[in-house]
Amino acid sequence: MRNLKPLTTEQFEKNAKSDKELGLVxxxxxxxxxxxxxHNFALGPYYWFIGDNANMLITVASKNIGELTPYSKTDWENKSPLFFAENIHPDDNLYVFxxxxxAMDRILELPANQQANIRINIYARMLNAQKVFRWVLIQMPGLYVNHTNLTTCGLMMITDLTHFNFNGRPILMTLVNVIDGKTEYYNLTMGQELKLKNVALPQITKRERQLLNLMLRGLNSPQIAKELNISYSTVENHKRNLRKKTSTKTSVELVHYMMNNNLL
Incomplete structure (x- = not known):
């Protein structure tokens, strides 16, 4: 188990900022x-933005960002991490950063051909367009690293989870490291300190993850079979295997397990 130091926005900006040029236009x-x-793996409505560590700015944001946050695309662009922080619940700010x-430090430690193996999922509360806090899933599906000076640029994806009912507070973060076909999970929990620990969770295959994402988007078995171009019986077999892996009895329990353990 490893304790992480909670970071304020100012500390994050100081740690992450680079004095080197990024080299990306x-x-x-x-x-x-x-x-x-x-959209193939989004669990609900989502928006994205891209930030770079050379200038510590949000360089570009998705066109629909004004539909899911209180601010327009123009408002988001050319803003510092402080602007991002202002949209996060005050109780969640420290652990998000x-x-x-x-996650960025872990990625930078890996060889270039392994950096895509790291996936990060963070649950936090952020403002919607009506300035009401709701749970979202923060992910980083893409990262650019300038290997000359290790300056980085990341694509951040924020998915609205208003339509989900969590069975208790979700695990705050899962860091997934896929190595040689095996998956390592690291969960972050918050108490007196931020504690990151390696946890034993079931190995979920790529196909099973695709099926779960479609389940979470509300598709039934016939619709999932059509979407994945597989038979209905194959879908049902995947569901049975997933319930067995997670010791759940119903699809509802399975979904709650996946969400509460931040396995998506």
């Missing part, structure tokens, strides 16, 4: 593939 073009594919910093 068109941020949106670089992350074009991840942006186009985001601590989690992002830790």
């Amino acid at each position: 068109n941020y949106e073009a670089f992350f074009e593939t991840q942006i186009k594919e985001a 601590s989690a992002i910093q830790y």
Whole structure:
């Protein structure tokens, strides 16, 4: 188990800022593939933005960001991490930035060909367009690293989870490290301190994860079979295997297990 130091926005900005040039001109073009594919695994309405550590600025944001936050695309762009922090619940700020910093540090430790193996999921409360806090899932599906000076640029994806009812408070963060076909999970919990620990959770295959995402989007078995181009019986077999892995009895229990353990 490892204790993480909670980070204020100012501390995060100081730690993450680089005095080197990033060397990337068109941020949106670089992350074009991840942006186009985001809807395939989004659990609900989502928006995205891209920030770079050289200038500590949000460089570009999605067109729909004003529909899911109190601010327009123009309001978000060319703002510092402080602006992002202002949209996060005050009780969640410290661990969100601590989690992002830790994930970035872990990614930078890996060889370039392994950096895509790290996935980060963070639960936090953020403002919606009506300035009401609701749970969201913060993910970083893309990261650009300038290996000359380790300056980074990240694509952040924020998914609205208003339509989910959590069975208790969710685990705050899951850091997933896929190595040689195996998955390592690290969960962050908050008490007196932020504690990051390796946890034993079931191995979920890529196909099972696709099926779960479709379940969470409200699709039934026939719809999932059509979407994945597999048979109805294959879908049901996947569901049975998932319930067995997670020791759950129903699809509802399975979904709650996945959400509460931040396995998506």
